[in-house]
Amino acid sequence: xxxxxxxPIITPEMVKPSNPDYRVRGAFNPGAIAYGDEIIxxxxxxxxxxxxxGKVAVPIARIEDGMGRPxxxxxxxxxxxxxxxxxxxxxxxxxxxxxxxxxxxxxxSRDGVHFEVEPEPFxxxxxPSEIFGIVDARITRIGDTFYINYSGVSPDGWATxxxxxxxxxxxxxxxxxxPPQNNDASFFPEKxxxxxxxxxxxxxxxxxxxxxWHAASPDLLHWGDHRCVLRPRETTxxxxxxxxxxxxxxxxxxxxQIYHAKGTGQRYSLFTxxxxxxxxxxxxxxxxxxxxxxxxxxxxxGFFPNIVFSNGLVCRPDGSVLLYYGAxxxxxxxxxxxxxxxxxxxx
Amino acid sequence: xxxxxxxPIITPEMVKPSNPDYRVRGAFNPGAIAYGDEIIxxxxxxxxxxxxxGKVAVPIARIEDGMGRPxxxxxxxxxxxxxxxxxxxxxxxxxxxxxxxxxxxxxxSRDGVHFEVEPEPFxxxxxPSEIFGIVDARITRIGDTFYINYSGVSPDGWATxxxxxxxxxxxxxxxxxxPPQNNDASFFPEKxxxxxxxxxxxxxxxxxxxxxWHAASPDLLHWGDHRCVLRPRETTxxxxxxxxxxxxxxxxxxxxQIYHAKGTGQRYSLFTxxxxxxxxxxxxxxxxxxxxxxxxxxxxxGFFPNIVFSNGLVCRPDGSVLLYYGAxxxxxxxxxxxxxxxxxxxx
Numbered sequence: 001x002x003x004x005x006x007x008p009i010i011t012p013e014m015v016k017p018s019n020p021d022y023r024v025r026g027a028f029n030p031g032a033i034a035y036g037d038e039i040i041x042x043x044x045x046x047x048x049x050x051x052x053x054g055k056v057a058v059p060i061a062r063i064e065d066g067m068g069r070p071x072x073x074x075x076x077x078x079x080x081x082x083x084x085x086x087x088x089x090x091x092x093x094x095x096x097x098x099x100x101x102x103x104x105x106x107x108x109s110r111d112g113v114h115f116e117v118e119p120e121p122f123x124x125x126x127x128p129s130e131i132f133g134i135v136d137a138r139i140t141r142i143g144d145t146f147y148i149n150y151s152g153v154s155p156d157g158w159a160t161x162x163x164x165x166x167x168x169x170x171x172x173x174x175x176x177x178x179p180p181q182n183n184d185a186s187f188f189p190e191k192x193x194x195x196x197x198x199x200x201x202x203x204x205x206x207x208x209x210x211x212x213w214h215a216a217s218p219d220l221l222h223w224g225d226h227r228c229v230l231r232p233r234e235t236t237x238x239x240x241x242x243x244x245x246x247x248x249x250x251x252x253x254x255x256x257q258i259y260h261a262k263g264t265g266q267r268y269s270l271f272t273x274x275x276x277x278x279x280x281x282x283x284x285x286x287x288x289x290x291x292x293x294x295x296x297x298x299x300x301x302g303f304f305p306n307i308v309f310s311n312g313l314v315c316r317p318d319g320s321v322l323l324y325y326g327a328x329x330x331x332x333x334x335x336x337x338x339x340x341x342x343x344x345x346x347x
Numbered sequence: 348x349x350x351x352x353x354x355p356i357i358t359p360e361m362v363k364p365s366n367p368d369y370r371v372r373g374a375f376n377p378g379a380i381a382y383g384d385e386i387i388x389x390x391x392x393x394x395x396x397x398x399x400x401g402k403v404a405v406p407i408a409r410i411e412d413g414m415g416r417p418x419x420x421x422x423x424x425x426x427x428x429x430x431x432x433x434x435x436x437x438x439x440x441x442x443x444x445x446x447x448x449x450x451x452x453x454x455x456s457r458d459g460v461h462f463e464v465e466p467e468p469f470x471x472x473x474x475p476s477e478i479f480g481i482v483d484a485r486i487t488r489i490g491d492t493f494y495i496n497y498s499g500v501s502p503d504g505w506a507t508x509x510x511x512x513x514x515x516x517x518x519x520x521x522x523x524x525x526p527p528q529n530n531d532a533s534f535f536p537e538k539x540x541x542x543x544x545x546x547x548x549x550x551x552x553x554x555x556x557x558x559x560w561h562a563a564s565p566d567l568l569h570w571g572d573h574r575c576v577l578r579p580r581e582t583t584x585x586x587x588x589x590x591x592x593x594x595x596x597x598x599x600x601x602x603x604q605i606y607h608a609k610g611t612g613q614r615y616s617l618f619t620x621x622x623x624x625x626x627x628x629x630x631x632x633x634x635x636x637x638x639x640x641x642x643x644x645x646x647x648x649g650f651f652p653n654i655v656f657s658n659g660l661v662c663r664p665d666g667s668v669l670l671y672y673g674a675x676x677x678x679x680x681x682x683x684x685x686x687x688x689x690x691x692x693x694x
Contacts, residue, residue, distance in 0.1 A: 095553075095554065095555065096553035096554045128575075129574075129575070132554070153554070154554065154555075155554050155555035156551060156554070156555055156558060156575040156578075157549065157550075157551045157552075157554055157555060158554070159549075159573065175571060175572050175573070175574075176571075176572070176573040176574070177571055177573075178526065178573075179525065179529070179547070179549040179560055179562070179573040180549040180550070180551055181528070181549065181550060181551070181552070182526070200526070202504065202506075202526040202527045202528065203504075203527070203528060203550070204503060204504045204527055204528070205504075205528070205552070206442075206443035207442065207443045207479070207500070207501065207502050207503070207504055207505070208442065208501075208502035208503055208504060211503060213526055215526070216569075217569055218565070218566075218569060219565075219569075221571045221572070222563075222564055222565060222566075222569035222570055222571035222572075223569055223570065223571060224522060224523075224524055224568045224569035224570060225522050225523070225568070225569075226506065226522070226523040226524075226525075226526040227476075227522075227523070228475075228476070228503040231503070
């Protein structure tokens with residue numbers, strides 16, 4: 001496991017705002033896939049809008065015209081109905097708002113390290129279930145279709161939605177797969193036992209803590225057979241919650257899943273789990289310690305400190321792995337590893 | 348709308364405990380259906396277990412042997428890790444427990460008023476997703492199969508699960524349909540536009556309030572196309588949340604849905620909504636005021652006060668409706684009405 005010496009490889013400064021009134025605050029948590037001789041990332045680009053002195057501005061997508069044009073809710077900081085949560089959220093009249101609005105932006109690279117970020121959004125909020133933003137894409141190739149699942153955020157909660165593309169130029173929305181409150185979903189890249197499978201992360205509060213679940217589908221659009229497969233352990237690194245990452249890598253030993261954990265002090269780190277090839281709802285092994293945790297300055301200090309979070313990787317035919325990860329909800333970094341090295345973290 | 352003069356028609360005293368160590372605290376929130384010349388209710392039977400002085404006892408289903416035998420967690424009230432929420436819940440070491448464990452119990456009647464409650468459970472917790480209980484059945488007949496959806500509660504949250512029967516003697520579990528946190532689901536009794544449809548209620552916290560959603564399925568086991576259809580209004584009766592009730596009644600004007608609302612002071616009441624026949628995700632009308640609210644002593648005073656909650660009704664060929672409802676999470680009551688009268692609440 002080696003962090004790339006040019007980290008962070010993508011920063012907000014490399015991204016053109018989607019709108020002249022907006023400011024790019026983050027370019028992070030990319031989905032990733034090999035496409036032709038390129039590596040494609042779908043970045044989460046988070047934007048805010050500068051507010052007048054003494055005010056806070058919240059960007060919201062206005063979707064009435066189907067275009068997802070930006071709208072700004074501006075409220076006074078002195079308003080007793082306004083409460084700032086942290087850098088990520090604002091509470092106004094008892095309702096949560098995000099301080100930034102995210103969309104998905106495509107970036108292309110030949111070497112997997114140096115990326116050109118497209119000047120326009122690839123997928124912008126344009127559904128009522130997305131007016132606070134769309135975040136954290138996972139990309140899975142099945143046949144000649146690329147399935148892009150992501151979380152849409154709105155007053156109705158956050159839910160896992162699907163879009164598909166064949167060429168990364170045009171894209172089609174396919175609706176919500178896992179209703180609120182749900183995120184961190186990923187598909188397995190082939191049918192298992194005659195059906196498609198996915199990991200996903202329903203919320204849990206009170207009775208337990210957010211855990212990783214398994215689901216199955218005949219068509220990737222309708223899902224059932226939901227089962228809880230992996231719960232956070234009562235450890236420093238996992239005690240708050242866990243959630244799945246990029247689509248699992250098929251190895252001879254099993255499906256290799258890299259998941260994130262939120263532990264004490266809201267620190268995010270990365271773990272590995274191994275799932276049975278013939279039944280990925282069965283956990284074979286799980287690493288005891290994170291193989292990547294916030295240590296470098298870009299991982300410990302930023303928009304939201306102490307986060308490493310991965311939802312995109314590329315596994316090459318020789319077993320080498322380009323592991324992309326978001327750092328501090330701000331920038332994108334790269335770690336170089338291999339399936340062998342990741343499997344060793346399970347021993 | 349007329350409350351039956353013999354209300355409440357079913358009380359905990361009429362129900363034999365599932366286990367000699369248990370005490371029946373509630374027999375309420377029944378699913379209902381006409382079956383042959385009988386009316387069948389599937390009651391939620393809630394049981395607790397007496398604790399030694401100074402202690403609180405929490406019933407939990409032990410499912411290792413597949414039998415769902417009872418287990419009791421007994422903790423001292425003086426334990427600083429113990430906090431009583433209300434009559435319905437206990438918090439121990441930061442984790443929520445229910446003060447009662449529920450199962451589904453069958454009751455039969457010829458006249459719809461006088462019921463014989465079976466001495467044994469019909470469906471008892473027997474899956475890891477049910478160890479805190481199973482609650483609030485809805486029954487839908489499609490073809491010659493009766494679909495029974497209910498909520499299973501466990502440390503992994505509460506989720507909507509399915510069981511099926513052909514004879515109300517044997518029953519088959521079909522897994523979780525809507526992952527946590529989800530309840531208040533009901534199926535439409537026929538395919539609409541070539542697919543099965545359901546209402547369900549995902550949780551929402553922070554961004555908004557729990558609302559009624561629509562989903563569609565090719566097979567009643569795998570669900571997709573989730574869309575939010577009805578959100579709570581900022582009124583005294585709805586301000587906290589809303590959720591669907593029994594399967595909708597087909598009328599010439601549309602699908603008639605009776606839903607519950609939780610308002611100021613945790614008071615539950617019943618409303619009507621009318622959904623488009625060809626697309627039940629489209630709301631045509633909604634009543635402005637509850638047509639039933641807690642007023643009678645058995646509705647205002649009980650295990651948890653000020654609740655009327657319905658998840659079961661029988662609509663007869665002449666349009667008369669037997670509306671069963673739980674009162675105060677304790678007993679079962681009956682209101683006599685008709686589709687015409689319910690449709691008039693929408694004007």
